[in-house]
Amino acid sequence: MMSVTIKDVAKVANVAPSTVSRVIANNPRISEQTKVKVREAMEQLGYHPNFIARSLANQSTQVIGLVTPGSSDVFFQNPFFPTVLRGLNEGAHEHQYALQLVTGKSEDDIYNGVVQMVQGGRVDGVILLYSKVEDRIVTYLQERNFPFVMIGKPYKMAESITHVDNDxxxxxxxxxxxxxxxxxxxxxxxxxxxxxxxxxxxxxxxxxxxxxxxxxxxxxxxxxxxxxxxxxxxxxxxxxxxxxxxxxxxxxxxxxxxxxxxxxxxxxxxxxxxxxxxxxxxxxxxxxxxxxxxxxxxxxNIFQLGFEASAQLIKRVEDKSVPHRRVTVPHHIVKRFSTEYVKK
Amino acid sequence: MMSVTIKDVAKVANVAPSTVSRVIANNPRISEQTKVKVREAMEQLGYHPNFIARSLANQSTQVIGLVTPGSSDVFFQNPFFPTVLRGLNEGAHEHQYALQLVTGKSEDDIYNGVVQMVQGGRVDGVILLYSKVEDRIVTYLQERNFPFVMIGKPYKMAESITHVDNDxxxxxxxxxxxxxxxxxxxxxxxxxxxxxxxxxxxxxxxxxxxxxxxxxxxxxxxxxxxxxxxxxxxxxxxxxxxxxxxxxxxxxxxxxxxxxxxxxxxxxxxxxxxxxxxxxxxxxxxxxxxxxxxxxxxxxNIFQLGFEASAQLIKRVEDKSVPHRRVTVPHHIVKRFSTEYVKK
DNA sequence: TAACATTTTGTAAGCGTAAACAAAATCGCA
DNA sequence: TGCGATTTTGTTTACGCTTACAAAATGTTA
CATH class of the missing domain: 3.40.50.2300 (Response regulator)
Known part of the structure; x- marks a missing residue:
């Protein structure tokens, strides 16, 4: 399944591969004229950039890793999950990031999954969908100074962990x-x-x-x-x-x-x-x-929790130097029919 | 964040990079002796393989793309989703595959997301979590002969689409x-x-x-x-x-x-x-x-639907020539308390 | 021990893109 | 017209890994 590459485009457009690369990046140092020419060639050949190659060259993948608590089975069942996922999804999508799940059954499995993801360069950052006491994963991420944000309040060192939470x-x-x-x-x-x-x-x-x-x-x-x-x-x-x-x-x-x-x-x-x-x-x-x-x-506001988490993480990924912060998502009472004035 | 590479390991173990690569793949053409030597070096340096580089060289990512119906918001809400996801997750995990979500709000968004994923080489295969009438995505995947499986029964050409469904x-x-x-x-x-x-x-x-x-x-x-x-x-x-x-x-x-x-x-x-x-x-x-x-x-058996879908997809990814098939997941009635003999 | 088969390791090219640096083309102005 | 300044494009290397091919080391046999 040989795909169309930047080189093929270059040949057709009669320019150098680097020129094509610059056109893709919409580099202002390329004249409008050749941009048009190159884009036509891309169109003609049905070119689509190869993310993997780009990731390797860039050292960045535009992918966010999602970490569920060890007992993912249970977690998935909770209606919290779909909603927060929707928020995460939307937040990520806005910035053209994709979401990847860390798969694993046991706690150890998940830990190893995270390590692989991170060291393997599969993801640019990680979102923890939970907050728990004494978490090896948190320790690991902090040691490697790898971008991550947490949904919920960190057990400790809350000041040095970007997190999204309700009050x-x-x-x-x-x-x-x-x-x-x-x-x-x-x-x-x-x-x-x-x-x-x-x-x-x-x-x-x-x-x-x-x-x-x-x-x-x-x-x-x-x-x-x-x-x-x-x-x-x-x-x-x-x-x-x-x-x-x-x-x-x-x-x-x-x-x-x-x-x-x-x-x-x-x-x-x-x-x-x-x-x-x-x-x-x-x-x-x-x-x-x-x-x-x-x-x-x-x-x-579960949706918002997810949405903000994505947004915050992407911010950190793109600029590691932004200070850690806490984002507080507001809550409000929705009155229905399970509450009534007490009988005197 | 310069990581440890295969070269570093090679240097420490005093072998060629290719040897290290072969040790990772557990190639039988490397003697046990040097395998041990290399593994020690890896251990010592804390080496972890770079998935991106591997993907580029291999032309395979070990990632499965998950496509939700256009109205993902609604779909996520349905309790069907978490369970099928659990199954997918487990099926993928067994073969060391990761799951990636196609993000997108509108139908068009999703379509473009799929195209990017596929052409961009981000995923080795795709699972459609739905089945609908006249689906551009199906058409696209079929045209490109890209591995995919569907959960549910295809609207048409069911014989030429691997799918997992109940009877x-x-x-x-x-x-x-x-x-x-x-x-x-x-x-x-x-x-x-x-x-x-x-x-x-x-x-x-x-x-x-x-x-x-x-x-x-x-x-x-x-x-x-x-x-x-x-x-x-x-x-x-x-x-x-x-x-x-x-x-x-x-x-x-x-x-x-x-x-x-x-x-x-x-x-x-x-x-x-x-x-x-x-x-x-x-x-x-x-x-x-x-x-x-x-x-x-x-x-x-929602879980099983997901599990089988992963398994089938991976099979196709690893051998494109396997014939298309339909997997029928059994069902059974769980009797609880909403049914009673009719009153005469 | 020579000659060759076999096992083990090394060399180098390539995967598709980005970007530093170099070269060429164009421009402005005297 | 010519020369430097500026814009535009090309050449090349690097990203980290796999693997075909080449070379070296070891083993086998007469």
Missing amino acids: NIQAGFDATEFLIGMGHERIAYIGGDKQLVVTVERLQGYKDALAQAGLPYRESYTVHESFLLEGGKDAICALMELPVSDRPTALLVTDDLMSLGVLNTLSELDMTVPEDISMISFNNVLFSEMSRPPLTSVDI | NIQAGFDATEFLIGMGHERIAYIGGDKQLVVTVERLQGYKDALAQAGLPYRESYTVHESFLLEGGKDAICALMELPVSDRPTALLVTDDLMSLGVLNTLSELDMTVPEDISMISFNNVLFSEMSRPPLTSVDI
């Missing part, structure tokens, strides 16, 4: 305040894995809001479960073991998927939302509005 | 038969876009099953809507306009997402599933079991 403390605060504003005083927090920075931060916001309203924080009102469906179930059962008069009148659930589990469990227990108990969720993914009742949810 | 006629048949087996005789078909081959095929299976059972096929029992949520709503409203005694006792819905819409609409109309009406769905994505009631759904 999750504020989001937790706002959601809690929203419930308090509806008269709720017994509000439970159902969060995901405590290892995740996001869980901790939203919890902080929750506590802050309680404190500001003069409401007590109770250990028994916070439950941590995995982000999966079952997580929701287990969480709710734990809460329902409390004496009736002590049960929460509202729930703060940090993930829509978990919320769905909670909803189902509640309905099994013959409790209706929002009549018996109010519920505010996070992320506002597609099916927040597909559940019954549709969920009031904190929209964290 | 959707059979699946439609089985689902319908399942309902008939529960005593249902008035069964409605709610399908997606008629342009999609899959919709047409499942409808065919539905008709076949009715015919075999001696049940009449009625035009008024088939509704076609988009795959989105609202599709489900509109569809159900149309059916509910029929006289009571004529209303279906069971529904066949060709997509889980639509099913969810149907469920919600039904509940708004105070009809309960499966007591008032039974329902069987397709695809069995994550939230088939998250809905209330959990959906009986035809599992089409």
